[in-house]
Amino acid sequence: MHTPADMTQWKGRVDAAEGQAGRRWHQIMQPWAPEAGQGVALTGFACDAGVHRNHGRPGARKGPGAIRSMLSNMPVLDCQTLYDAGDIAPVASGTHDGLEQAQDELSSHLAGLLAQGLLPITLGGGHEIAFGSFEGLARHLAASSGSPPRIGIVNLDAHFDLRQDDRASSGTPFRQIAENCRQRGWPFNYCCLGVSRYANTQALFDRAESLGVGWMLDEELGTSDRTNALSRLDAFLHSVDHVYFTICLDVLPACVAPGVSAPAARGVPLEVVEALADHVAASGKMRLADIAELNPDFDIDHRSARVAARLVARIANQAGAL
Numbered sequence: 289m290h291t292p293a294d295m296t297q298w299k300g301r302v303d304a305a306e307g308q309a310g311r312r313w314h315q316i317m318q319p320w321a322p323e324a325g326q327g328v329a330l331t332g333f334a335c336d337a338g339v340h341r342n343h344g345r346p347g348a349r350k351g352p353g354a355i356r357s358m359l360s361n362m363p364v365l366d367c368q369t370l371y372d373a374g375d376i377a378p379v380a381s382g383t384h385d386g387l388e389q390a391q392d393e394l395s396s397h398l399a400g401l402l403a404q405g406l407l408p409i410t411l412g413g414g415h416e417i418a419f420g421s422f423e424g425l426a427r428h429l430a431a432s433s434g435s436p437p438r439i440g441i442v443n444l445d446a447h448f449d450l451r452q453d454d455r456a457s458s459g460t461p462f463r464q465i466a467e468n469c470r471q472r473g474w475p476f477n478y479c480c481l482g483v484s485r486y487a488n489t490q491a492l493f494d495r496a497e498s499l500g501v502g503w504m505l506d507e508e509l510g511t512s513d514r515t516n517a518l519s520r521l522d523a524f525l526h527s528v529d530h531v532y533f534t535i536c537l538d539v540l541p542a543c544v545a546p547g548v549s550a551p552a553a554r555g556v557p558l559e560v561v562e563a564l565a566d567h568v569a570a571s572g573k574m575r576l577a578d579i580a581e582l583n584p585d586f587d588i589d590h591r592s593a594r595v596a597a598r599l600v601a602r603i604a605n606q607a608g609a610l
């Protein structure tokens with residue numbers, strides 16, 4: 289179910305004496321409208337049904353509200369046109385949790401925003417968001433181009449999320465996307481950065497290998513590995529025309545992002561995550577982005593919500609500077 293933007297969420301400090309240069313996000317945020325022009329459109333995916341199904345710690349449905357609350361006071365920098373396009377949430381009926389319908393609704397919604405020329409950034413929600421996000425881009429590109437589009441997925445994540453389970457969950461989205469790509473006759477280009485050797489079974493590494501996934505381990509993404517990581521990412525970005533960028537907050541160390549379902553024992557340092565995010569957003573190929581797995585119930589002093597908001601603002605500003 290889609291709920292229009294609740295603009296009362298956008299509130300905060302007003303530095304009236306500073307004029308235009310003192311503005312914050314809550315002062316420029318507009319509700320999405322059909323005539324909205326170019327800019328960034330935020331949508332919340334208030335869903336943790338996929339985390340439930342994946343035997344994780346539920347609570348990510350509260351993620352969008354927590355991220356908006358930390359975004360409210362962000363200073364206005366290079367991203368000057370911002371829309372709030374509301375929230376999408378599953379509607380449970382009987383014994384069904386409504387996950388697939390919510391993903392489908394998210395896809396149609398994102399395809400609509402893309403057709404308007406907006407840059408959608410979606411606030412999760414469990415990583416089941418990824419199937420809805422990719423399908424939104426796929427529907428948009430299928431409608432606008434004749435030949436198979438070269439879409440690249442860049443996922444910053446401790447997990448491959450390539451599970452083979454019968455039911456969709458937060459652990460299956462990229463395997464589902466691979467299957468849909470095969471059915472469409474499209475290439476499946478998936479780059480997963482930050483994978484933990486100790487949080488993915490051998491079966492998942494084998495599936496990644498057989499699907500041609502490019503990955504780098506968390507232990508290959510320390511601060512001294514930045515140059516190498518960026519050149520690996522560059523090679524991937526050069527091989528595609530359109531990028532779907534997704535960040536699973538559990539790619540960060542547990543002390544930086546404790547508010548997730550599966551906190552990382554090691555994780556990738558924030559400075560490396562930011563460098564990778566900057567690179568993707570500055571590539572000119574990023575068509576949509578999302579941030580997944582924030583669970584405010586396990587957060588400490590809004591640490592994870594703050595880092596999620598910082599990453600969202602950073603991506604929006606990089607794209608706004610192009």
Ligand SMILES: N=CN[C@@H](CCC(=O)O)C(=O)O
Nearest residue numbers: 342344415447449458459550
């Ligand atoms: N989206 C999260 N996916 C992970 C969760 C792992 C866990 O709960 O420990 C996965 O399925 O591998």
Ligand SMILES: [Mn+2]
Nearest residue numbers: 446447536538
């Ligand atoms: Mn993860």
Ligand SMILES: [Mn+2]
Nearest residue numbers: 415445449536
């Ligand atoms: Mn994930």
